[in-house]
Amino acid sequence: MSRQLPVAGPAEVRAAAVRDLRADRSAVAGLIFVNGLASAAGLVGPWLLGRIIDTIQTRSGSGDVLSTVDRLAFGALVFTVVQTVLTWWALKIGYRFGERTAARVRERFLQRTLTLPARSADQLPTGDLIARGSTDASRVALTLRSAVPEVLVAIVHALFLIVAVLVLDLRLGLCGLVCLIGVGAAVRWYLRRARPAYLAVAAAGAELADVVASTAKGARTVQLLGLEDRRTEATETAIARARSAFLGALWLRTVLFPWSEVSLGLPVAGVLLVGGGLYLNGSVSLGVVVTATVYLRQLVGPLDTLMLWIEQLQGAGASYARVEGLADVPAEETEPDVAAGPTGDRIQVENAYYSYTGARDVLRDINLLVQPGERLAIVGTSGAGKSTLARLLAGLDRPHTGSVTIGGTPVADLPPDHLREHVVLITQDHHVFHDTVRDNLLIARPNATDQELHAALDAVGAPWLADLPHGLDTELGTDFTLDGAGAQQLSLARVVLADPHTLILDEATAQLDPRTARRTEQSLAAVLRGRTVIAIAHRLQTAHDADRIAVMEAGKLVELGTHTELVTAGHTYGKLWHSWHGGPSNPEPT
Structure with a gap:
């Protein structure tokens, strides 16, 4: 509450x-x-x-x-x-x-x-x-x-x-x-x-x-x-x-x-x-x-x-x-001196337990190592703890037991401005300001050029860019109104401009239709190649494209491996894949 x-x-x-x-x-x-x-x-x-x-x-x-x-x-x-x-x-x-x-x-x-x-x-x-x-x-x-x-x-x-x-x-x-x-x-x-x-x-x-x-x-x-x-x-x-x-x-x-x-x-x-x-x-x-x-x-x-x-x-x-x-409003607890910042981009979760109320742990004994440049998909049924784990990885919450570090530094200890240079969490929630398209994008990078703004919108496959009556000077909410998909693409374009080394997508394309979501995710993959991408996947096709897949169940990390390995094993992920895919026990999509 x-x-x-x-x-x-x-x-x-x-x-x-x-x-x-x-x-x-x-x-x-x-x-x-x-x-x-x-x-x-x-x-x-x-x-x-x-x-x-x-x-x-x-x-x-x-x-x-x-x-x-x-x-x-x-x-x-x-x-x-x-x-x-x-x-x-x-x-x-x-x-x-x-x-x-x-x-x-x-x-x-x-x-x-x-x-x-x-x-x-x-x-x-x-x-x-x-x-x-x-x-x-x-x-x-x-x-x-x-x-x-x-x-x-x-x-x-x-x-x-x-x-x-x-x-x-x-x-x-x-x-x-x-x-x-x-x-x-x-x-x-x-x-x-x-x-x-x-x-x-x-x-x-x-x-x-x-x-x-x-x-x-x-x-x-x-x-x-x-x-x-x-x-x-x-x-x-x-x-x-x-x-x-x-x-x-x-x-x-x-x-x-x-x-x-x-x-x-x-x-x-x-x-x-x-x-x-x-x-x-x-x-x-x-x-x-x-x-x-x-x-x-x-x-x-x-x-x-x-x-x-x-x-x-x-x-x-x-x-x-x-x-x-x-x-x-109570400030954050006193943080240690992290002026030196992380030494590297490796994200590590060790023996992490987390509870929202202190009465019951919603995450239990999580151990996870994410290498720089890796694409990791986190899957699981509703309530398995996927979004909660994403919040810990993004530094929005702190485990009461164990640690979540980036480059050896606790993620939650990084000052907000320093943290966003390393990790950005983007969810299906988004906000469009009643301002120009340009100003909506410059929030992420104030010194970006118009060419970079266009490139960011192209990267996420925003089809409405060509329909703007005044280009980047179009007033959103007055001259042009974005639907849910367009607003989400605008939010993703901000992430492209922010250019963090680690991006956490918590069902960020949930409000896009499957074809548009697939195109957006492919565009993001091309732009963020070489960077760490952690995706909370509600579509298993997203998990299929990842380097590794982490499977959550009842607050625990129960499986970790590649798509082929997990489908072949036939456990939680394999059952999810066969149920969603509807085909024979084949690790590759038809």
């Missing part, structure tokens, strides 16, 4: 967020500075409004009261325009910062995914990994684009307003802050419950994606074995868990928002009541009460923005923890 991907803890998420902020510290500083200016400009308007009220109240009989009010009103208009422009500038800086940071988060996730150890990557749940790279990464990117600038603008604006009302009149300011206790209590209650709730939502969504992906991938097997009801039940169970988790998070929001909406109106009501009493006692002027009321009314805007983003940030925080959690 695949293990669950780790989730970063709060400390790790905070550390990652700090690193992202530091990476673009000039934009963060500019955002705070410009927004500070905008908030300061926004305080002038309400203060001038208070002055207007006091001027009208105290100088109502004066002749120049109208001109004074006009000047104060014009000043309020100017500062309102200044605030608007500065706020727009601050948001522009913030959105650009968010786009750059979102790109860094995506690139970091992709880099971590691509550098996962092969053995670890194979055991990871595909649906969870896809959900983290798509849904979670997109949510983090959206939050960085929008939340960071809007939240910073709201925080700075709120702080300026709180300080302004305290400076204006300490009593009214304290009254307003006391009335905000309800908001603080609601937020504290919500935050204590939000992280596990949103992590549960993300985990349930990943589980659902994994179930759907695995069901779609194994659709043929599901239909063949009549497992539709079981897969439907598994899908409905995953949907029910996702729904339950989502409703749990929704319930938190239904408590937070109504309570906060009521609480946000209390400061204005409290200041009006207290301020009215102080004004009747002659302790403050009417203008001060109005200014404080306007400040606290303006405070509702940034606080409301913060409340909305607090809810969004919990979901984004859970997604951020899942994206950053990829860094906690």
Whole structure:
């Protein structure tokens, strides 16, 4: 069973967020500075409004009261325009910062995914990994684009307003802050419950994606074995868990928002009541009460923005923890120094035992020597251990007992870039990138010429090469679509370009029709002459052409020899050959 991907803890998420902020510290500083200016400009308007009220109240009989009010009103208009422009500038800086940071988060996730150890990557749940790279990464990117600038603008604006009302009149300011206790209590209650709730939502969504992906991938097997009801039940169970988790998070929001909406109106009501009493006692002027009321009314805007983003940030925080959690995937065990590299190309397996779970060995006492330039076919019934042995030979897995070496060096100890210079494993799984044919091939050898790319495609007998509308510049998936056979031939062409000295084919031509598969294998044989080729053969004709044949049965190597020797012996391989060939006991094909 695949293990669950780790989730970063709060400390790790905070550390990652700090690193992202530091990476673009000039934009963060500019955002705070410009927004500070905008908030300061926004305080002038309400203060001038208070002055207007006091001027009208105290100088109502004066002749120049109208001109004074006009000047104060014009000043309020100017500062309102200044605030608007500065706020727009601050948001522009913030959105650009968010786009750059979102790109860094995506690139970091992709880099971590691509550098996962092969053995670890194979055991990871595909649906969870896809959900983290798509849904979670997109949510983090959206939050960085929008939340960071809007939240910073709201925080700075709120702080300026709180300080302004305290400076204006300490009593009214304290009254307003006391009335905000309800908001603080609601937020504290919500935050204590939000992280596990949103992590549960993300985990349930990943589980659902994994179930759907695995069901779609194994659709043929599901239909063949009549497992539709079981897969439907598994899908409905995953949907029910996702729904339950989502409703749990929704319930938190239904408590937070109504309570906060009521609480946000209390400061204005409290200041009006207290301020009215102080004004009747002659302790403050009417203008001060109005200014404080306007400040606290303006405070509702940034606080409301913060409340909305607090809810969004919990979901984004859970997604951020899942994206950053990829860094906690255990690395490979410490490897010995293999800087010198293998001394030669000989592959040797000695007394190798291997188990996926530790409970039962799927390979037992394997001893095998593959000489440089040899063509070895590995045959056996389904579940005999052929593909598992191929993984050990390719360094993707390590035997828990015994050794698998190349040139005297354990294959699994070679660094990935060094390993691929010696051994390449190619399976029937393949991938075509939505890019040009040229770029799809240059993955294997970035400095290859167009002539070499054409030669590689010709080597694997790709008939579709002549049909490409724009040659090597044809966009696959847009200008031209490859079928399964074409995609597999493209994958084989990459191997030709990589030019390793040992090539392991794990049923690499399984999706080709017999004639095309035969032509492709013959083309590969011509290109790879003089190199070691180990083929997991599901067609015995492939085994017939090999120098030697290794026969696997129930995790053990039971026969090893040439085609003629094994057919003549009449044991496991001989029986397979006669059953497949359907002819007389003749070691040579008709």
